[in-house]
Amino acid sequence: MANLLEGRLIAEEIKEGLRRQIQGLAVKPVLASLLAGNNAGAETYVRSQKKTAESIGIEYKLHKLDADIKEDDLIELIKRLNSDKSVNGIIVQMPLPNGIDYRKISRCIIPQKDVEGMHPDNLGKLLFGKATILPCTPAAVMELLRVTGLDLYGKEVVVVGHSEIVGKPLSLLLLEKFATVTVAHIGTSQAGKLQDHIRRAEVLIVAVGKAGLIRGEWIKDGAIVIDVGINRVGDKIVGDVEFEAAERRAAYITPVPGGVGPLTVTMLMRNLIEAVRLQL
Numbered sequence: 001m002a003n004l005l006e007g008r009l010i011a012e013e014i015k016e017g018l019r020r021q022i023q024g025l026a027v028k029p030v031l032a033s034l035l036a037g038n039n040a041g042a043e044t045y046v047r048s049q050k051k052t053a054e055s056i057g058i059e060y061k062l063h064k065l066d067a068d069i070k071e072d073d074l075i076e077l078i079k080r081l082n083s084d085k086s087v088n089g090i091i092v093q094m095p096l097p098n099g100i101d102y103r104k105i106s107r108c109i110i111p112q113k114d115v116e117g118m119h120p121d122n123l124g125k126l127l128f129g130k131a132t133i134l135p136c137t138p139a140a141v142m143e144l145l146r147v148t149g150l151d152l153y154g155k156e157v158v159v160v161g162h163s164e165i166v167g168k169p170l171s172l173l174l175l176e177k178f179a180t181v182t183v184a185h186i187g188t189s190q191a192g193k194l195q196d197h198i199r200r201a202e203v204l205i206v207a208v209g210k211a212g213l214i215r216g217e218w219i220k221d222g223a224i225v226i227d228v229g230i231n232r233v234g235d236k237i238v239g240d241v242e243f244e245a246a247e248r249r250a251a252y253i254t255p256v257p258g259g260v261g262p263l264t265v266t267m268l269m270r271n272l273i274e275a276v277r278l279q280l
């Protein structure tokens with residue numbers, strides 16, 4: 001039976017460290033959060049960010065924006081927040097209203113306030129192994145792997161999902177540790193090769209968004225399984241991996257919910273403290 005990698009508990013330890021660092025700062029750090037329209041998922045995420053921020057001494061300033069806000073007006077607001085010295089970090093909640101280009105928006109936030117680590121400057125630093133602000137979910141996955149004590153050097157790591165926010169930046173962080181990284185995606189599945197890759201994985205990280213995509217019987221004995229997926233099935237939230245069957249084979253596995261999610265929010269706060277340091 002696998003050990004549970006409970007992100008919630010690891011997050012508590014990290015938050016304690018952040019709380020102490022914040023107490024040592026001259027001013028209370030401020031995170032500006034921009035939420036356009038009414039999306040239930042985004043609102044849940046905002047509530048969790050606010051709760052986490054306030055629990056460690058960060059001021060969370062929510063800007064609620066109309067669902068029909070124009071791209072130029074959003075950019076204008078970001079520019080104002082960029083030059084506002086009382087604001088240390090800016091996060092724009094997804095999804096953005098139709099007609100607003102996420103890439104354009106993420107380039108508008110100055111890199112020193114980009115707490116999601118998605119500005120091209122921050123992603124460029126990641127490529128060079130010099131990142132100061134890391135994308136939150138990949139950083140959360142690396143924290144979970146750190147807790148297992150596994151040395152990633154030369155290990156077979158399979159990442160399923162190649163999105164800009166999870167799979168791609170995560171594969172760079174894993175390469176920094178000299179893991180042998182395979183990134184699988186929809187093309188891998190359509191070529192009928194997904195399970196061949198997964199059977200080889202000593203570490204498996206899945207970020208797709210399809211409940212039950214990864215069959216428990218595919219998991220290599222003793223593997224570490226990190227399930228990033230969040231899927232609503234009836235009134236339950238589940239990941240992308242068939243948990244019960246996978247748990248019987250894996251050495252470590254993350255629960256969903258309570259695995260990657262709580263750590264992702266904590267990484268956002270860690271980035272804000274890093275942003276404060278960069279601004280000093």
Ligand code: NAD
Nearest residue numbers: 161162163166185186189207208209228229230260261264
């Ligand atoms: P995305 O839609 O941007 O990317 C999905 C990826 O899955 C793509 O690379 C796609 O090629 C791949 N894919 C789709 N179908 C596939 C299949 N049948 N076989 C193999 N690969 C397939 O998704 P995203 O934004 O990276 O999010 C992925 C999941 O992770 C979602 O469930 C999301 O809610 C969750 N998520 C969780 C957190 C967290 O903190 N826990 C953070 C971000 C995303």
